[in-house]
Amino acid sequence: MARSPPAPTPEFEISRQSRLFAALSKKVIGLDELRMLAAQGVPDAAGVQATLWKLLLGYLPNDRALWPVAVGAEELAKKRGQYAAFKGEFLRNPYSEIMEQIDRDVKRAHPDMHFFCSDSSFAKSNQESLKNVLLIFAKLNAGIRYVQG
Numbered sequence: 001m002a003r004s005p006p007a008p009t010p011e012f013e014i015s016r017q018s019r020l021f022a023a024l025s026k027k028v029i030g031l032d033e034l035r036m037l038a039a040q041g042v043p044d045a046a047g048v049q050a051t052l053w054k055l056l057l058g059y060l061p062n063d064r065a066l067w068p069v070a071v072g073a074e075e076l077a078k079k080r081g082q083y084a085a086f087k088g089e090f091l092r093n094p095y096s097e098i099m100e101q102i103d104r105d106v107k108r109a110h111p112d113m114h115f116f117c118s119d120s121s122f123a124k125s126n127q128e129s130l131k132n133v134l135l136i137f138a139k140l141n142a143g144i145r146y147v148q149g
Contacts, residue, residue, distance in 0.1 A: 029062040090139045102134045105148045
């Protein structure tokens with residue numbers, strides 16, 4: 001019987017969080033370093049997850065000086081238009097091996113969270129949004145090949 005790895009010590013968690021905050025505080029953020037730190041998990045504090053995802057997905061530039069332009073109303077409208085175009089192109093005929101895998105993974109996502117797992121229209125809408133984002137990412141990054149996690 002395989003044993004689970006031991007839980008990280010509180011000191012390790014504090015050190016990891018400190019390294020993540022330090023990486024996000026740099027004038028020009030190193031995306032390779034950020035990917036490495038994110039692979040170990042991301043704390044859900046003070047908008048860290050949202051900022052990290054925006055950086056890793058290319059929504060925010062890694063140069064912090066450019067962030068005011070990147071999050072302005074005009075840029076937001078442009079990004080939303082791009083997403084709508086991707087949805088129209090990639091979700092028109094979504095049924096494929098990738099979609100089946102994504103569907104299975106989303107159904108298993110965070111069974112302990114009401115946000116994803118309940119019979120409410122709220123949870124079903126969140127699951128559908130997650131499926132859309134994962135499918136579009138998989139289609140835009142076919143060379144990476146979709147895998148859970």
